[in-house]
Amino acid sequence: MFFSIQELEVRKIPFNESFEPGKVDFSGSGLRQTSALTSSGIARLLEDTGGEVRVTGSLRVEVEADCDRCLAVARFLVEQDFDLFYSPAPEVDADEIEIHDSETEMSFYQGEGFDLAEVMRDQILLALPMQRICREDCRGICPLCGANRNETACRCEVKTADDRWGALKGFHASREAKGS
Ligand SMILES: [Zn+2]
Numbered sequence: 334m335f336f337s338i339q340e341l342e343v344r345k346i347p348f349n350e351s352f353e354p355g356k357v358d359f360s361g362s363g364l365r366q367t368s369a370l371t372s373s374g375i376a377r378l379l380e381d382t383g384g385e386v387r388v389t390g391s392l393r394v395e396v397e398a399d400c401d402r403c404l405a406v407a408r409f410l411v412e413q414d415f416d417l418f419y420s421p422a423p424e425v426d427a428d429e430i431e432i433h434d435s436e437t438e439m440s441f442y443q444g445e446g447f448d449l450a451e452v453m454r455d456q457i458l459l460a461l462p463m464q465r466i467c468r469e470d471c472r473g474i475c476p477l478c479g480a481n482r483n484e485t486a487c488r489c490e491v492k493t494a495d496d497r498w499g500a501l502k503g504f505h506a507s508r509e510a511k512g513s
């Protein structure tokens with residue numbers, strides 16, 4: 334669905350759209366859409382702003398990515414309310430752009446308007462955690478043998494320059510020396 338400024342000048346545009354996997358372009362993001370993306374809300378042109386559009390609504394979608402630690406599948410359910418502001422792309426230097434209230438998120442559009450699918454893509458990417466992991470306590474891949482440590486308890490000893498590790502070794506050594 335395309336939000337045309339020309340159309341927004343005469344009416345608010347409500348939307349209630351469902352995007353099957355593949356309809357929203359997630360290329361380059363490492364994400365795979367695994368359910369229909371549903372979205373509903375309304376877009377309206379704000380008066381006396383020179384073309385500012387406010388888009389409010391909610392979305393729901395399931396996506397998956399490769400876990401950052403172990404490369405297994407990491408699944409995410411994104412359920413998100415949004416309240417977004419879109420301005421015409423300024424032709425002035427970037428540092429002359431007026432910074433709006435920090436609680437509002439301002440984006441820009443070029444030309445005649447913008448597409449709902451692009452709005453959805455941006456919102457989903459923003460909603461995901463910085464670290465995409467399959468579970469909170471994912472133990473990752475052993476750097477020595479390559480085993481997935483969630484599945485296999487390998488016996489590799491990771492040697493690090495960490496002082497705490499050295500202290501622990503010293504502790505064991507002294508216990509043994511006492512013959513306990
Ligand atoms: Zn993982």
Ligand SMILES: [Zn+2]
Binds near residue numbers: 475477479480487489
């Ligand atoms: Zn290992």
